[in-house]
Amino acid sequence: MITIVGPTASGKTRLAVDVALEYGAEIISGDSRQVYRGMTLGTGKDLDDYIVRDSDGKVQKVVPCHLIDIREPGYKYSIYEFQQDFHTALSDIRQRGKEVVFCGGSGLYVESVLKGYEMHEVPENPELRQRLEGKTLDELTEILKTYKTLHNNTDTDTAKRAIREIEIRDYYKTHSQQLTAYPPVPSLVVGIDVDRDVRRERISRRLRQRLDDGMVEEVRGLLDSGIAPEDLIYYGLEYKYLTLYVTGRLTYDEMVSQLEIAIHQFAKRQMTWFRGMERRGTQIHWVRESIPNEEKVAQIKQLYEIFLCKNV
Numbered sequence: 001m002i003t004i005v006g007p008t009a010s011g012k013t014r015l016a017v018d019v020a021l022e023y024g025a026e027i028i029s030g031d032s033r034q035v036y037r038g039m040t041l042g043t044g045k046d047l048d049d050y051i052v053r054d055s056d057g058k059v060q061k062v063v064p065c066h067l068i069d070i071r072e073p074g075y076k077y078s079i080y081e082f083q084q085d086f087h088t089a090l091s092d093i094r095q096r097g098k099e100v101v102f103c104g105g106s107g108l109y110v111e112s113v114l115k116g117y118e119m120h121e122v123p124e125n126p127e128l129r130q131r132l133e134g135k136t137l138d139e140l141t142e143i144l145k146t147y148k149t150l151h152n153n154t155d156t157d158t159a160k161r162a163i164r165e166i167e168i169r170d171y172y173k174t175h176s177q178q179l180t181a182y183p184p185v186p187s188l189v190v191g192i193d194v195d196r197d198v199r200r201e202r203i204s205r206r207l208r209q210r211l212d213d214g215m216v217e218e219v220r221g222l223l224d225s226g227i228a229p230e231d232l233i234y235y236g237l238e239y240k241y242l243t244l245y246v247t248g249r250l251t252y253d254e255m256v257s258q259l260e261i262a263i264h265q266f267a268k269r270q271m272t273w274f275r276g277m278e279r280r281g282t283q284i285h286w287v288r289e290s291i292p293n294e295e296k297v298a299q300i301k302q303l304y305e306i307f308l309c310k311n312v
Contacts, residue, residue, distance in 0.1 A: 001090075001100035001185065002304055003030075003114065005274055006192030007267040008105055009202040010289055013049045015192065016103035017063050018293050019300055021052065023099040026064040028089050030104020030113070033235055035077050037069045038222060041215040042238035044206070066093070074227045076164070076234070080119040082109055083182055090185070102187065107273030114282060116184035122171045132163050140166065147173070160234050188307040189282055190300055191274055194289035203263050210238075211256070219246055237262055 002019060006012045016027050027050070029035075033043040040047065045068060052061040066089040071077050093100050104110050112119060132140065140162035147169035194202075219242040222232060232243045238259060245255035278284055285303050287296045 001102055001187045002300065003102040003110065003187040003189045004192070005030075005103075005107070005110055005189065005284065006105065006289075007194065007199060007270040008044065008263065009199065009206045009267070010105075010192040010194045011293075012103050012105060012192060013046045015293055015296055016101050017049050017052075018297050020063045020099075020101045021061075022297055022301065023101070025099035025101045026066065026093045027101045027103055028086060028093075029065055029067045030086075030102055030106055030110045031068075032077065032079075032082070032106040032109055034068050035071045035082075036073045036075070036235075037071070038073050038225075039218070039235070039239070041210045041213055041218050042235075042242065044210070073222055073225075074231045078119075078121065079109060079112055080121045083112055083117075083119055086113055087182055105270055107270060107277065111273075111277055111280075111282065113182075113185050114187055114189065114277075115280075116181050118181040122168045125167050125170065128167055128170060129163060132166065135159070137162060144169070158233055158236070158240070160230060161236070186311050188300075188304050189284045190303065191284040191286045192289050193286040198289065199267055200264055203267060204260060207256075207260055207263060216242055216246065219243055223247075237266060 002023075002025075004012050004016045004019065019025070020027050031043065033039060034045050036043070047068075050063045050065055051059055052063070054060050067082070067085055070085065090100060102110070102113065111117065132143070135143075137159050140159055144162055144166050147166065215238065219232065219239065222239075223229060223243070223246060229243050229247050232239045241250065241255045241259040241262065244250040245252060250258070274284060285299075287299055
C-alpha cells in the first residue's frame with residue numbers, strides 16, 4: 001500500500017485523495033481522534049477533501065475513507081482496537097480488488113501497522129487507579145518514567161491520561177507472554193516535508209478558520225449531549241482548551257493563545273516521531289509541500305513502481 005504521513009496542516013488528506021484518485025484506491029485513516037463521531041472541526045477531519053466536484057460545484061465522486069466516525073465521543077479508543085479495525089478494513093478493501101492509501105498523523109498508530117507492533121487490550125485496574133488517585137500530574141509523570149522513557153508529553157497532558165498510560169505499562173509488565181501481533185504491512189511511506197515557518201503560519205490560519213466555522217459550538221454541543229468535561233479534556237489539544245474555555249476556566253483569548261502554542265508543539269512532536277521512525281528502520285520518502293500536488297502524485301507514482309518491483 002501507499003502510506004502518507006506528515007504534521008498537522010501539511011495537506012496530507014488532500015494528497016491522499018489525489019493519490020487515491022490516481023489508483024482508484026480507498027483511504028484508511030491513521031488518526032487517533034478522527035474515529036469519533038461529532039468531533040469534526042476539533043480533529044480537522046477535512047471531510048470536504050474526500051469529495052471531488054466539477055467547476056459548478058456538483059459532486060462527481062466521493063473517495064471512500066475508512067476508520068472515520070466509527071466510535072461515539074467520550075469513548076476511550078485504544079491502539080489495540082485500531083489495529084483490529086485497520087486490518088478489518090484492509091482485508092475488506094483488498095477482497096474488492098482495490099488499492100489502499102493509508103494516511104495519518106498519529107505516528108504510533110501508523111508505525112504499529114507498518115511494523116506489526118504487539119498490542120493487547122488493557123482492562124482497567126481499579127486497585128492501581130485508587131492508589132494513583134489524588135496524585136499530582138508531576139507525581140504521575142515521575143511514576144510513568146519508571147516504566148518507560150518519555151520522549152514527549154503527550155501521555156502526561158492530563159492526570160487522567162497519565163494514569164491510563166501507567167495502567168497500560170503496568171499491565172504489559174505482567175502480561176507480555178499473552179501479546180499477539182499482526183504481521184507488518186509492506187508499504188511505500190511518503191512524508192510531506194513542510195517548511196517550519198510555513199507550517200506555523202498554516203496552523204495559525206487553520207485554527208482561526210476552524211474557530212470561525214464553529215469549533216466552540218461543536219464543543220458546547222458535545223458537552224450539552226452529556227459528555228463530561230473531563231472526558232473531552234482527555235482528548236487533548238482543541239478539546240482540552242475549548243472545554244476549559246466553555247466551562248469558564250479560561251478566557252477566549254487565553255484559550256486561543258494556549259491552544260495555538262499547543263498545536264505548534266504537537267506538530268513538532270509529530271515530526272520528531274517520524275524522524276524516529278526513520279531511525280527505527282522505516283524508509284520515508286519526503287516530498288516538498290511547496291510543489292503542486294500533481295507533481296507530488298507523479299513522484300509518488302514513480303516511487304510506488306520501484307517499490308512494487310522490489311516487493312511483489
